[in-house]
Amino acid sequence: MLRNLFIAIFILAVSASSLLAEDMVVVVNPKNGVNKLTREEVIDIFLGRNRQLSTGLTALPLDLPGVSLEREAFYLRLTGKSMSEINAYWARLIFSGRASPPTQVRSQEESMQMVIDNRSAIGYLERSKISSQVKVVFELGAK
Amino acid sequence: MINPFHKGILFGSIISALGTVFIIVTIFVLITAYTTAVDTQKYIANHLEELLDTVESTAGVACFVEDKQLASELAAGLLKNEGIASVVVKAANKELARASRPGLNETDLADNAYPITRIVKSPFSKDQVIGEIEIQQDLNAVHRQVTKKVYFTVSLLAAQLVIVATAIVLILYYIVVRPIRRLSGNLRKINPAAGEKLQLPEGHEGNEIAGLADDINKLTETLVNALSNEKELRVQREVDEKKFRSIFENASSGIFISDAEGRILSFNRSFVKLTHFPAHELSQAPKLANIAWRRRGRLDELINVCIKDQADQSFDMALNVDPPIWLNVALVAIGENRVQGVISDVTQNKLSEATAMHLAVTDKLTGLSNRLGLEHYLPDVIRKNLGAPLVMLMVDIKGFRHLNESMGLPAGDQMLKIVATKLLSCLKKTDWLGRLGGDDFVIVLQGEAGRVIAENVALRISDVLAKPVEINGSSIVSGCSIGISCYPADGVDLHGLLRSAEFALNYAKSAGKNDIQFFVPEMVAAAEQRHKLESELGHAVKNGELRLYYQPIVDLNAGRIVGAEALVRWQHPERGLVPPDDFIPIAEESDLICDLGLWVVETACQQLALWHAAGRNLYLSINVSVRQIPDALPASLLKETIARYGIPASSVALEITEGVMLSDIEKGINWIKELRNEGFRIYMDDFGTGYSSLSYLKRFPINVVKIDKSFIRDMNEETNDRVLVKAITAMSQALGLEVVAEGIENEGQIALLKEIGCRYGQGYYYSKPVPVTDFERLEQRGLEFIVPA
Incomplete structure (x- = not known):
């Protein structure tokens, strides 16, 4: 019974995020040189494992505000993990200082702007929020 | 321990x-x-x-x-x-x-x-x-x-x-080890021989320890008993041994034990005494061969046989001493190549045996050998003579039975002794004489005993025995018949020779034969023929093969038939008419004569009844054999028969011979008296032959005397006979007896008889015996045949 309830909640949550953010895309500055990123490359960058890009630049990941639906949708679609899990992950690492979480921005617009401004920056947005000044390197479609 | x-x-x-x-x-x-x-x-x-x-x-x-x-x-x-x-x-x-x-x-x-x-x-x-x-x-x-x-x-x-091990050990100690130790200790203390029992340690009643104690007690009891039994047996054995030793030593039989070589290992006193064992040989290794046996070495042989065959031996052996001593030696093999012998003195037995043997083969009366003696002698002599010829003579005293019957057995015995002496006088030393029983003497001639010698001896015997003998003051004339058989022709053994001799003797004894007969095989056939006839005669009576023939008896003075003598004839289905001489003796020898006699009486009476019914006043005389008197033809039977046919007793005459007088005289006289009382008439047949004695005529109450035909036959010429006939007639008339002359053959005889005073006669002159029809014809013709004097 409990298990069925969890499954129901999970489906609801996924559906909600899907509804809220139909398509999420990872974008970079067109001058960055990177045209395409794999899911693994995206995970390594955002979860602090490896931020060295193929062009030699060190990527600067940008994170949307902690409680935003977009952020939750992004990580869920990218890693299959909930927000609390991602937070717990970072909690363990922060203590040792070996890896650091992405830079926090306040909104999608700010993230957009920082990508436009910074060649190393890399952010994630709803598809409807992007402009031609950024380059999409990875897409996370609604499921 | x-x-x-x-x-x-x-x-x-x-x-x-x-x-x-x-x-x-x-x-x-x-x-x-x-x-x-x-x-x-x-x-x-x-x-x-x-x-x-x-x-x-x-x-x-x-x-x-x-x-x-x-x-x-x-x-x-x-x-x-x-x-x-x-x-x-x-x-x-x-x-x-x-x-x-x-x-x-x-x-x-x-x-x-x-x-x-x-x-x-x-x-x-x-x-x-x-x-x-x-x-x-x-x-x-x-x-x-x-x-x-x-x-x-x-x-x-x-x-x-x-803990467990300790517990087990403790339990073991208290339950098993300690009681065993105590039991063992108790066992050492007791004395089973004194009857003490093993004590059971306390607290073990009924368990295995108690069972063990019980078993030990039973075992000791058994052992103690066994030991005491053993002891008793040992004592008993010692006693027995002493006893046996004493028996052995003091036995009257000689006892010894010897080995296969005849060495004497053990012996008793009697052994020495009985065997006359040489005293000087006793000290060193005595041997059975030291005994003075008559047949040395024989004992050794028998010991070997006894050991080899494990068979007991018993035999008699003589010691070489005088007078001879006979010892019986009984040997028993006792193993280990040894024998035990028991010796006893059987000299007395041997002597008795010899005496008994002698007695057994000797005829007490005459001192001659008996049949057993002959049985010993003949095979022996045949063996010794290697089959050389022998002759056997069998001698039979004529009339011996009559002598015995008339004069008594002592007279007979005396006669036999005399005959024995006479026979011995006729024989050589090498000849053998024995009496087989009764008046049967047997002589065996050996050496060059041919037919001629045998015949000579037989003739000599015949002569010697023909001489009168005086017994009890009476002079007796007998005579003998002799049958002779020869070995090996007539028999190869005692039985065969005796049988042949007996055939010859019987042949000699039969009427009208020579008194000395050598055996010939035909005698066997004749005897068989006789035997056959005898058996056929038995049937003849039943089968109605017998006929009565009638010879007329004539009143010489009147020339008239007054009666007839009834004579039996045998109409044999194959042989035809058998003459009376051929079958009457046979019948006489067996009991057939009695049946035959009854048939004659019956038939004669029947015939008389017929004649009397026809008005013919005839009588019939019937021959009666000695053997029929008195029991086979009792007066009562005759009386019953004539009563049945309704004829008077006076018409039946019974002809007896002088033989009646020689048998039991008293019985004969009584029989005659009884018949006379009934009215029957008694004829004395064949008077003048045999043992005729005038005194008999007085004693026997007869009616008629029939003078034998031998006197009549020659009375024409022989004055002696004529005198005899005359004397008999005169005497008979004096005694009140009628006289019938037999065998009348001619008129001369009739005339003489009439002259003498003999009134009746019969003979061929009148008629031979004829069948009834012929007789009746004769009777009716009356005096036709009879020539008047």
Whole structure:
């Protein structure tokens, strides 16, 4: 019974995020040189494992505000993990200082702007929020 | 006796218990150690796996970002667990942390190289391996734990087993060992021979110890009994032995034991005495051969036979002394090539035997040999003469039976003695004479005994015996018949010779034959013929083959037939008419004469009845044999017969011969008197022959005398006969008796008879015996045949 309830909640949550953010895309500055990123490359960058890009630049990941639906949708679609899990992950690492979480921005617009401004920056947005000044390197479609 | 402790039940039990405990403990320890070790290892392994499970996610994070510090924290945390010797955390291509338990050196780690490796996967992708954790187990710790557990188990088990073993030993001691020791102690103290019993230790009544005590008591009782029996037997045996020794020594029989070579091993006093054992030979190795046997070596032979065949031997042997001593020696084989002999003096037996033998073969009356003597003599002489010819003569005294009957047995015996002496006088020394019984004398001639010599001897005997003999003052004239058989022609053994001689003798005895007869095979046939006739005659009476013929008896003065003599004839179906001489003697010898006589009486009476009915006043005279008198033809029967036919007794005359007088005279006289009383008439037949004695005529109450035809035949010429006939007639008339002359053949005789005064006659002149029809015709014709005087 409990298990069925969890499954129901999970489906609801996924559906909600899907509804809220139909398509999420990872974008970079067109001058960055990177045209395409794999899911693994995206995970390594955002979860602090490896931020060295193929062009030699060190990527600067940008994170949307902690409680935003977009952020939750992004990580869920990218890693299959909930927000609390991602937070717990970072909690363990922060203590040792070996890896650091992405830079926090306040909104999608700010993230957009920082990508436009910074060649190393890399952010994630709803598809409807992007402009031609950024380059999409990875897409996370609604499921 | 007290057993050394190390051989006792208790020691054995302790050793066995301890050994068992040791083995069981060892097995349990091994099992416990093994299972404990296995369990502990499994437990530790599971424990480590669980530990790894708890650190898995942290390890995933540490490896994902290759965070050494986090990894070190992780390693240090794991190492706090006992059982973990070292921890290594590795990222994909580099080591993030390494930690090991302090105090363990490198070699320990290498020796205990049992690493547990857990693959670390990416927290974000279950398919992506990003590192691993390697844990080295601390096997020493495992061992320590196992050892501790095993120690505990072993201690517990050992304690239990020691307690159990001790308990068993104690129980064993009190229940088994101590009672056995006490029983053993009691057993040493008792004296079974005095009847003492083994005491049972207290508290063991009814159990196996009690059973053991009982068994011991029974066994001792049995043994004591057996011993006392044995003792009694030994005493008895000694007594017996003395007794037997005494019997042996004092036995009247001689007893000895000898070996196969005749060496005497043991002997008694009687042995020496009986065998006349030479005294000087007794001292050194006496032998049976030292005895003065008549036949030396014979005893040795018999001893060998006895030992070889294991068969008892008994035989008589004579000692070479005078007078001879006979010893019976009985040998019994007693094994080991030895014999036991018993010797007894049988000299008396031998003498008695010889005497008895002599008596057995001797005829007491005459002192001659008897039949048994002949049975011994003849085969012997045949054997000795190697089949040379022999002659056997069988002599029979004529009229001996009549002599015996008329003058008594002593007279007969005297006659036999005289005959024996006479016979001996006719014989040579080499001839053998014996009496087989009755008046049967047998003579055996040996040497050159041919037919001629035999005949000469027979003739001599015949002459000698024909001479009158004086017995009891009477002069007796007898005579003899002799049958002769020759060996080997007429018989090859005693039986054959006797049989042939008897045939010849019987032939000689039969009427009208020579008194001396040599055997010829035809005699056998004749005898057989006779025998056959005898059996046929028996049937003849029943089958009605007999006929009555009638010879007229004529009144010489009147020339008239007054009656007839009834004579029996045999109409044999094959042979025709058999003459009376051929079958009457046969009938006389058997009882047939009685049946035949009855038939004659019956038939004659029947005939008389017919004649009387026809008005013919005739009478019939019937011949009566001596054998019929008195019982086969009693007066009562005759009386009944004439009554049946209704004829008067006076018409029946009974003709007897002088033989009647020679048999039992009293019976004969009584018979005649009885018949006379009934009115029957008695004729004396054949008067003048045989033992005629005038005194008989006085004693026998007869009616008529028939003068024998031999007197009549020659009375024409012979004056003597004529005188005799005249005398008989005169005497008869004087005694009031009628006279009938027999055998009248011519008129001259009739005239003479009439002159003498003889009134009746019969003979061929008138008629031979004829069948009834012819007789009736004669009778009717009257005096036609009769020429008047």
